[in-house]
Amino acid sequence: MQMPALPDHFTLALHGFALMLVAGVLLWLRRWPYVYAFSLWPGTVAHELLHYLAGWLAGAKPVSLSVVPRRKLDGGWLLGSVSFARLRWWNSVPVGLAPLALIPAGGWIFIESASMPLLTMPAFGLKLLATQCLMAGWPSPRDWAHAIVGLVALAAIALGGALVTMKLGLMPS
Numbered sequence: 001m002q003m004p005a006l007p008d009h010f011t012l013a014l015h016g017f018a019l020m021l022v023a024g025v026l027l028w029l030r031r032w033p034y035v036y037a038f039s040l041w042p043g044t045v046a047h048e049l050l051h052y053l054a055g056w057l058a059g060a061k062p063v064s065l066s067v068v069p070r071r072k073l074d075g076g077w078l079l080g081s082v083s084f085a086r087l088r089w090w091n092s093v094p095v096g097l098a099p100l101a102l103i104p105a106g107g108w109i110f111i112e113s114a115s116m117p118l119l120t121m122p123a124f125g126l127k128l129l130a131t132q133c134l135m136a137g138w139p140s141p142r143d144w145a146h147a148i149v150g151l152v153a154l155a156a157i158a159l160g161g162a163l164v165t166m167k168l169g170l171m172p173s
Contacts, residue, residue, distance in 0.1 A: 015114040015127070022124075022131045033077055037069035040079060042129075043136025044069075047099045048080040051143075054098035058091035060084040087146065089153040096147030099137050106133030 029036040037044075045067050055062040064083040072078050087095060106129075113126030139147065 011118075012114055014118055015110070015123075018118060018124075019110055019113075019127050019131060022127050023135065026131060026135065033071075034069075037077060037079055040132070040135065041067070041069075043102070043132035044079045046102055046133065047136040048082050050098040050101055051082040051095055054095045055082065055084050055087070055091070058094050059086060060088070060091045060095050061086045089150045091150070092146040093150035093154065096143040096145075096150070097139055099139050099143065102133040102137030106130045106137060109133060 026036075026039055029039050048065055048067055052062045052065050054060075061084055062082055063085045064081075066082075067080040069077055069079050084095070109126050110130040113123045113130060116123040116126070
């Protein structure tokens with residue numbers, strides 16, 4: 001699939017402004033938790049499915065997937081979750097950061113929408129889909145916590161490996 005040609009700067013700016021308006025409306029809906037959860041549901045499904053797929057590919061053995069919003073004990077909302085039987089430091093990085101794949105997808109969809117007339121339903125629908133991808137593409141704080149554990153372990157292994165190879169004279173210091 002070939003990337004669509006970009007429109008001129010002014011048209012692209014107008015489409016960007018429209019995208020920010022859609023994102024602003026979605027964020028404004030936070031006042032009504034059920035409406036907000038429903039409006040973000042497609043992005044939540046994509047976010048959790050990416051965790052599930054990455055966990056399956058990385059051997060973390062996903063055991064449950066939920067995309068039903070529920071209230072947490074602290075009063076906040078959990079829009080979705082995936083549980084794993086074998087989430088380890090070495091597979092927590094791809095599992096935790098899997099939703100980041102939605103960000104380039106959202107950019108692609110936005111560029112596709114910018115090639116259409118601004119005030120059309122297809123352009124609006126694609127902007128809504130792009131906003132869903134961009135908002136759902138950012139890992140949650142819990143996702144980051146899992147990924148950081150793995151990243152720290154991988155960095156320690158890389159540093160240890162570099163020090164050993166320098167000490168053995170296999171790498172110039």
